[in-house]
Amino acid sequence: MTALDEIKIGGLGASRRRVEDNRFIRGKGNYVDDIVLPGMLHMEILRSPVAHARIVSIDTSKAWAIPGVRLVLTGEMMAKRNLAWMPTLSYDTQAVLATDKVRFQGQEVACVIADDPYIAKDACEAIVVEYETLPVVVNPEQALATDAPLIRDDKENQHDNVVFDWEVGDAAGTDRAFAQADLVSKIELHYPRSHPSPIECCGSIADFDRSTSKLTVYMTTQAPHIIRAAVSLVAELPEHMIRIVSPDIGGGFGNKVPVYPGYVMSILASILLERPVKWIEDKTGNLISTGFGRDVYLRGEMALRKDGRILGVRMHTLSDHGAFFADAQPSKFKIGLMHSAFAAYDIPAAHLLARGVYTNKAPGGVAYRCSFRVTEAMFFQERMVQAAADDLGMDQAEFRRVNFVRDDDFPHRTAFGFLTDSGQYGKCLDVGLEAIGYADFQERKKEAASRGRLLGIGISTMTEPLGAGNSREYDILGIKMFDSAELRVHMTGKALLRTGAKTQGQGHETTWAQIVAHELGLPAEDVVVEEGDTDTAPFGMGTYASRSTPVAGAAVAMVARKIRAKARKLAAHLLEVSEEDVEWELGRFYVRSAPNRGVTIQECAAAAYSNMPDGMEPGLENVAYYDPPNLTWPFACYIATVEVDPQTGVWDVLNFVAVDDCGVRINPMIVEGQIMGGLTEAYAMASMQFITYDAEGNCVGSNYMDYLLPTAWETPGFELHEVVTPCPHHPIGAKGIGECATVGGPAAFVNAVMDALKGFGVRNIDMPMLPDRVYEAITTGRDVSGHPPVRQDD
Amino acid sequence: MYPSRFGYESPRALDEAIELLSRGQGEAKILAGGQSLIPMLKLRFASPEMLVDINNLPGLSHLTVDPDGSLRVGALCRHAQLERAAALAGPFPTIAAAAPLVADPIVRNRGTLVGSICHADPQGDWAAVAIALGASVVAQGPSGRRRIPVADFVSGPFQNVLAYDEVAVEVVFPAAAGTAAGGYLKLERRVGDFATAGVAVGLERSGAVVTRAGMALTGVGGATIDASEAAQALVGGELTADRIARAADGAAAAAKPRGDHRGSAAYKRHIVHTFVTRILTRVADDVERAA
Known part of the structure; x- marks a missing residue:
């Protein structure tokens, strides 16, 4: 008997086609807006046109008079039910509907529930709100001015616009490092505000059934169980009377982690009207009111020795959180995992001071496709590293190599206290340099110069802590960050797997089945995967922060191993030998002394229901809760070459090489898709994207004509390579990958453009590197700051 | 998409369409390709009472x-x-x-x-x-x-x-008298974006001598800017570097850009200058090659 071919059954390493695509490409997906319930009503939100104003009056009489209008909600009505404010994921509060004043343009002021969405929208337009405008704060500098208007005057003991001050690292040790430095290199950056922009906006259908007291909410959430806990807190309903269903989701990227006012209003409306209420956000609503990314001012310096060794790093971050601090973040870390910066470098001392401020801008501050602000950390790291290499007059690749944590130096305690456990940083760099043709690049540069073009090459490396928790260090609202999987193997050997994660495009339905195939030898196609329904799925923390494979994926392996352990007993029974004499190979148990005598996993499954030994509980199902011992630490090296037209500042990407080490790849095709998608987002941020605000607090970027998503036309091609360093603690050696490219990609583009401009005395151009900024840098020889973001100089 | 309520007519003859527009008294809008109108309806920037869809009119696709x-x-x-x-x-x-x-x-x-x-x-x-x-x-x-x-x-x-x-x-x-030349260049942040700046140049030449020149600018003013006056620098002679420079200077001076998130006013002006120069230099090169 020959062993199963793991690739053929769709196991580990198989680039198996995504099973979910079958329904998606046929238009048969089931998104929130596809769900229609009997008697369902429609909700529309009226948003504030101004950024900061006291609400003098709200007149809803004309809206109520429109036929088909069932309910008009205002902040006053919410307040009577103690629902005008709700808690955020970061222990702040956020207005559900404004009562006292509006604090950003697009804030929810009222909502209408009507027979159809047209009527609801008409009725919103009929609501008359009188605003008394207040001075507006659109950046941290204004927020911290001594005469700045107090944005959060709703909070007791809040006397300024500071959200938090936070410090991490070794201040004294870092001071000593700087005292010993031969050279200190400095840099100042702004990482502009961006938006995750999932193609499907947020939405919900709340369906409260008075006869059973049960509330069912179909909604766009990346974390159904956390939402259930939050709804339980806010709506004061017991958890067993709440069912959250997250159906197919059209992308999340962090945008669908928080609780949004629209969800809460639809729930209250359904409770009051006793009918299902559907809320589907439009694109503008999504862009101007939901969780954004970045908007951080980064300042830092690096203490250097002449031989190229880094002695210490100081970082200052000033982050703009908008009107309400609503970041998703582990509760211990005020600015997420910003201090994961420089984890790949062997640096003796580091210190970080972080400050967050309120402004009259949209709240949220979620980590957009990045684990709790790791993107900003890696961007700062790689921009700082390039600046330091330039100041030392050292080759940028060599400078990195000299300072990388060595392969034999793991586990390694980083300067900010994380424990990294594996990696081959130098090898990834070498693979990348070879692929991009680093050795010949200077020749190409000279040739281009003769044509009047500037060539540049930029390297960016990243490692990030992926897969929160462990439960010792990571929690959200006190809920520890573990995850779960439940596996039921039916009598015929077919199986149903459920996890506490929630796929939004990542392909869990495909990859989880591959892990089961790897552990049990069941063909992947025999395993159906379900997620997102809190009444059926085991408790989990959902999908974000690249945590699915590190945590839920590990739980899948662990539950399959529990199943295998029971199957072994069944096999011993069937083979009439003792359990110790049974050996396992993929899909089959056999007798050690007689390998031809064996039973398949399917035969074991049948026995679990039809022929179990005396005293054994029937059935073949189990659940595993997995609390990872550490985060996983993938590594990547991204290298871009660009050509700049000095007459216009237009730059094009010539080549892009990505070398990713995410440990063992479950489905290489899906991993490559993740990397290409992430690099596309990185290119977008580097080249064209930002959400900004004018002096009055008007959002510039409220639609896809102003806020740009790159198309296939301008997105460069990406050449992908891999290095595999298995994660030492993950059951199948996998690490997170979903975010790596978005996190590490941007600095490669910026470093490349800055390399092209090396002769002009310019150190930095803030993203997005629009042609006018590049041209300005070339012609003035000065850094181009992203602040103020909109230049109305003329 | 939830626009305001509107009526919809799809006439089969041009006279019928004109009749509908007359009855609309200015509250009727023509729908042709709809690539600007539909988004404006969606955002409720436009709320016409009636759409007159002309897509079924015969003889207009030519x-x-x-x-x-x-x-x-x-x-x-x-x-x-x-x-x-x-x-x-x-x-x-x-x-x-x-x-x-x-x-x-x-x-x-x-x-x-x-x-x-x-x-x-x-x-x-x-x-x-x-x-x-x-x-x-x-x-x-x-x-x-x-x-x-x-x-x-x-x-x-x-x-x-x-x-x-x-x-x-x-x-x-109109048909060109002599040989037609010219070009169009546009800078955009991404395909489909509104222009940061654009330049259209239309020339007629007899041999190497420019006999007519028109020029207009996209996205650098409250309306499309007619820079034909600046283009007059090109008429009556060959496309010399000096003439090209004068046309480019004139076009840049005619531009009335405003700084915004696409670029500063000075930058947009510079792009106009650069694009005029590039289009004309290319034409001059073509003429030289042809000769």
Whole structure:
């Protein structure tokens, strides 16, 4: 008997086609807006046109008079039910509907529930709100001015616009490092505000059934169980009377982690009207009111020795959180995992001071496709590293190599206290340099110069802590960050797997089945995967922060191993030998002394229901809760070459090489898709994207004509390579990958453009590197700051 | 998409469409390609009482070169038709250069040149091309047809001189006397983005001597900017570096850009200058090669 071919059954390493695509490409997906319930009503939100104003009056009489209008909600009505404010994921509060004043343009002021969405929208337009405008704060500098208007005057003991001050690292040790430095290199950056922009906006259908007291909410959430806990807190309903269903989701990227006012209003409306209420956000609503990314001012310096060794790093971050601090973040870390910066470098001392401020801008501050602000950390790291290499007059690749944590130096305690456990940083760099043709690049540069073009090459490396928790260090609202999987193997050997994660495009339905195939030898196609329904799925923390494979994926392996352990007993029974004499190979148990005598996993499954030994509980199902011992630490090296037209500042990407080490790849095709998608987002941020605000607090970027998503036309091609360093603690050696490219990609583009401009005395151009900024840098020889973001100089 | 309530008519004859527009008293809007109107309805920036869909009118899809060499573009001629019309490259190089730069392929499949000119978005490409080439709009109303030069047709941002009961049935580009030359260059942050700046140049030459020159600018003012005065520097001689420089200086001076998230005013002016120089230098190179 020959062993199963793991690739053929769709196991580990198989680039198996995504099973979910079958329904998606046929238009048969089931998104929130596809769900229609009997008697369902429609909700529309009226948003504030101004950024900061006291609400003098709200007149809803004309809206109520429109036929088909069932309910008009205002902040006053919410307040009577103690629902005008709700808690955020970061222990702040956020207005559900404004009562006292509006604090950003697009804030929810009222909502209408009507027979159809047209009527609801008409009725919103009929609501008359009188605003008394207040001075507006659109950046941290204004927020911290001594005469700045107090944005959060709703909070007791809040006397300024500071959200938090936070410090991490070794201040004294870092001071000593700087005292010993031969050279200190400095840099100042702004990482502009961006938006995750999932193609499907947020939405919900709340369906409260008075006869059973049960509330069912179909909604766009990346974390159904956390939402259930939050709804339980806010709506004061017991958890067993709440069912959250997250159906197919059209992308999340962090945008669908928080609780949004629209969800809460639809729930209250359904409770009051006793009918299902559907809320589907439009694109503008999504862009101007939901969780954004970045908007951080980064300042830092690096203490250097002449031989190229880094002695210490100081970082200052000033982050703009908008009107309400609503970041998703582990509760211990005020600015997420910003201090994961420089984890790949062997640096003796580091210190970080972080400050967050309120402004009259949209709240949220979620980590957009990045684990709790790791993107900003890696961007700062790689921009700082390039600046330091330039100041030392050292080759940028060599400078990195000299300072990388060595392969034999793991586990390694980083300067900010994380424990990294594996990696081959130098090898990834070498693979990348070879692929991009680093050795010949200077020749190409000279040739281009003769044509009047500037060539540049930029390297960016990243490692990030992926897969929160462990439960010792990571929690959200006190809920520890573990995850779960439940596996039921039916009598015929077919199986149903459920996890506490929630796929939004990542392909869990495909990859989880591959892990089961790897552990049990069941063909992947025999395993159906379900997620997102809190009444059926085991408790989990959902999908974000690249945590699915590190945590839920590990739980899948662990539950399959529990199943295998029971199957072994069944096999011993069937083979009439003792359990110790049974050996396992993929899909089959056999007798050690007689390998031809064996039973398949399917035969074991049948026995679990039809022929179990005396005293054994029937059935073949189990659940595993997995609390990872550490985060996983993938590594990547991204290298871009660009050509700049000095007459216009237009730059094009010539080549892009990505070398990713995410440990063992479950489905290489899906991993490559993740990397290409992430690099596309990185290119977008580097080249064209930002959400900004004018002096009055008007959002510039409220639609896809102003806020740009790159198309296939301008997105460069990406050449992908891999290095595999298995994660030492993950059951199948996998690490997170979903975010790596978005996190590490941007600095490669910026470093490349800055390399092209090396002769002009310019150190930095803030993203997005629009042609006018590049041209300005070339012609003035000065850094181009992203602040103020909109230049109305003329 | 949840626009305000509106009526919808789909006439089968031009007279019927004009009748509907007359009855609408200015509250009726023509729907052709819909690539600007539909988004405006969606955002409720426009709330017309009635849409008069002209897509079923016969005889408006034409893209025809008349015996005298002039080009007639019907109200239902899509951008993509222009993009695919390889024969335009010789007699109408400015049109051929602009067609593939209009918006993105999806918009080009549906949107129309005539609709784009009527919409009068200062960042629309075709108005600049039409002005540079001295084209005219043919409008038909209850009392017959009239011809309006595009330079006079656009009266401001998103405004044209059509009466509410008139339909722009076609745009006519006159034939070049002598050899046609020119081009269109546009800077955008991404395909389909509104122009940061764009330049249309239309030339007629006899040998190496420029006999007529038109120039217009996209996205650098409250309306499409007619820079033909600056182009006069080119007429009556060869495309020397000096003449090119004067035309480019003139165009940059004619631009009235505002700084915004696409770039500063100074930068946009610089791009106009650079693009005028590039288009003219390319033409000069072509002339030299031909000679």
